[in-house]
Amino acid sequence: MGDAVDLLLAQWARERPDLDVWPMGIMGRISRLSRLLDRELKEFFAAYDLERWEFDVLATLRRSGPPYELTAGALNRAAMVTSGAITNRIDRMASKGLVERVPDSGDRRSIRVRLTERGLALVNEVLEPHIANEARLLASLDPRERDHLAAALRTLLASLGDTTLG
Amino acid sequence: MGDAVDLLLAQWARERPDLDVWPMGIMGRISRLSRLLDRELKEFFAAYDLERWEFDVLATLRRSGPPYELTAGALNRAAMVTSGAITNRIDRMASKGLVERVPDSGDRRSIRVRLTERGLALVNEVLEPHIANEARLLASLDPRERDHLAAALRTLLASLGDTTLG
DNA sequence: TGGTGTTATTTCAACGTTGAGATTATCAAT
DNA sequence: ATTGATAATCTCAACGTTGAAATAACACCA
Numbered sequence: 001m002g003d004a005v006d007l008l009l010a011q012w013a014r015e016r017p018d019l020d021v022w023p024m025g026i027m028g029r030i031s032r033l034s035r036l037l038d039r040e041l042k043e044f045f046a047a048y049d050l051e052r053w054e055f056d057v058l059a060t061l062r063r064s065g066p067p068y069e070l071t072a073g074a075l076n077r078a079a080m081v082t083s084g085a086i087t088n089r090i091d092r093m094a095s096k097g098l099v100e101r102v103p104d105s106g107d108r109r110s111i112r113v114r115l116t117e118r119g120l121a122l123v124n125e126v127l128e129p130h131i132a133n134e135a136r137l138l139a140s141l142d143p144r145e146r147d148h149l150a151a152a153l154r155t156l157l158a159s160l161g162d163t164t165l166g
Numbered sequence: 167m168g169d170a171v172d173l174l175l176a177q178w179a180r181e182r183p184d185l186d187v188w189p190m191g192i193m194g195r196i197s198r199l200s201r202l203l204d205r206e207l208k209e210f211f212a213a214y215d216l217e218r219w220e221f222d223v224l225a226t227l228r229r230s231g232p233p234y235e236l237t238a239g240a241l242n243r244a245a246m247v248t249s250g251a252i253t254n255r256i257d258r259m260a261s262k263g264l265v266e267r268v269p270d271s272g273d274r275r276s277i278r279v280r281l282t283e284r285g286l287a288l289v290n291e292v293l294e295p296h297i298a299n300e301a302r303l304l305a306s307l308d309p310r311e312r313d314h315l316a317a318a319l320r321t322l323l324a325s326l327g328d329t330t331l332g
Numbered sequence: 333t334g335g336t337g338t339t340a341t342t343t344c345a346a347c348g349t350t351g352a353g354a355t356t357a358t359c360a361a362t
Numbered sequence: 363a364t365t366g367a368t369a370a371t372c373t374c375a376a377c378g379t380t381g382a383a384a385t386a387a388c389a390c391c392a
Contacts, residue, residue, distance in 0.1 A: 003323035004331050011229040019293070023300035026312060027203060029319035034200035035246045036326050037193060053378085063177040073340060080201045085379055087342055109340040109387045127185070134189035140325030145318050146192065152307060152315040153195035157169035159306030160202050165170045219348085239370060251349050253372055275357045275370040 005029050037137060044133045048126055053079070055130070057089055058098065058123040061115045069114035071104065078165045098122065171195050203303060210299045214292050219245070221296070223255055224264065224289040227281045235280035237270060244331045264288065 005028045012021045041052050060078045061068045070078075076086035090113055093099045098119035104110035115123070141149065157163075171194045178187045207218050226244045227234045236244075242252035256279055259265045264285035270276035281289070307315065323329075 002329065003320045004328045005320065005323065007331050008229065011231070015229050015231055016293070019297060021297055022312065022316075023297055023304055025316045026304055026307075026319065027300050029316065029323055030196060030199050030203060032246065032328055033196050033319060033323055033326075036323070036328055037196060040326075051378095063174065063181050065177070065181055071340080072342095080198065081378095082380055083341065084343075084381075088378070104340095107340080107388075111341070127182070131185060131187055131189055134193050137326070138189055138192055138322070140321050141192075141318060145321070146188065148314055149318040150188075150191045150195065152311050152318075153192065153199060154169045154171065155306050155311070156304070157171065157195055157199055157202070160199075160206075160303070162170045162198055162202060163168065165173050237370080238372095247348095248350055249371060250351075250373075254348070270370095273358075273370080277371070 003029070004032060040133075040137055044130065045126075048122070050122075050126065053089060054093060054098070055123070055126065057093060057113075058115065058119055059127070061099070061113065062120070062123045062127070067114065068120060069102065069112045071110045071112055073110070074165075075113060093119070169195070170198060206299075206303055210296065211292075214288070216288075216292065219255060220259060220264070221289070221292065223259060223279075224281065224285055225293070227265070227279065228286070228289045228293070233280065234286060235268065235278045237276045237278055239276070240331075241279060259285070 005025060008028060009021065009025055012019065012024070038052065045052055045055055056079055057075060060075060061070055064070055072083070072086050072090060075090075076083050079086065079089075090099060090101065094101060097116055099113050100116055101111045102114050104112050138146065171191060174194060175187060175191055178185065178190070204218065211218055211221055222245055223241060226241060227236060230236050238249070238252050238256060241256075242249050245252065245255075256265060256267065260267060263282055265279050266282055268278045268280050270278050304312065
């Protein structure tokens with residue numbers, strides 16, 4: 001029961017038996033999984049005419065609670081992208097009627113991005129099937145394995161300084 | 167000692183206590199880790215005037231063993247990108263003198279991409295410090311945690327069908 | 333109240349990938 | 363040999379991100 005990374009490790013063991021390449025067993029798997037899972041999510045969201053990044057923005061606003069609005073800066077920290085990318089995303093989603101820009105009364109440099117009624121309805125509609133789809137993708141792990149996996153990933157993220165959503 | 171995903175889960179628990187969003191604890195962490203680790207690797211490779219994708223191509227060829235050559239198709243399956251992306255990468259690396267295209271004697275549709283001497287020397291030079299850098303990024307895990315983590319990720323990858331490098 | 337440094341957003345050119353189509357070659361069966 | 367289906371690579375326009383510069387507003391303190 002091996003995966004593509006087992007093959008990679010076997011190749012290195014043959015070519016460079018002097019090196020212990022164990023980190024590749026983790027780094028390579030995180031990288032490949034991220035790509036595979038992205039593809040699956042992309043396919044899922046296509047059924048709702050949504051890009052994955054659109055759902056991410058909707059979900060970030062939704063889970064922030066009423067009035068479902070955040071500054072552009074908070075959104076780009078949550079999405080781990082640059083400010084230019086967030087400006088672009090807000091533009092596109094605003095023209096689709098999913099979010100709207102509202103002025104920030106406390107700070108005129110800031111804008112607040114708010115879910116429209118349509119955006120709120122859409123994220124509420126998609127959320128449950130999305131979680132069910134994610135659960136399907138993770139179904140090969142039993143509950144104990146899931147917990148251990150989540151705990152190890154948390155340790156790693158925290159050690160890399162990922163402790164805030166902005 | 168929490169991470170950004172713990173905050174995300176807490177937000178969902180407050181906003182949608184009726185839903186069990188556990189899959190996000192794994193999917194969200196894989197996605198964020200992948201981005202963070204990519205940034206770290208990018209920074210590391212910059213010291214060698216290398217893009218991360220360039221190193222990936224060099225390493226894929228290197229670990230395939232002498233004569234250090236693979237078809238374009240094998241490279242794009244290993245890298246999990248489309249054929250157009252690989253054509254572009256080969257072009258750029260060939261003009262940098264790191265690889266060369268050689269005809270495939272058995273199949274004239276195929277090309278074989280071979281490490282040049284310079285490419286081979288470069289990957290040999292970078293390999294050890296790269297692994298040391300990866301080990302540093304994973305230093306927060308003790309050896310037992312590493313093994314469990316790698317095993318869980320392997321289970322997931324295999325269940326998603328990632329069982330070959332092409 | 334003026335000056336200096338910092339922060340939030342937008343703009344834009346450069347970059348790399350995708351996805352689809354075009355081209356050329358192989359394979360299987362007739 | 364010819365046809366049709368499949369496969370490998372290349373081409374290219376569309377897309378979204380990055381990274382840096384521009385703009386505007388805030389904060390602090392002299």
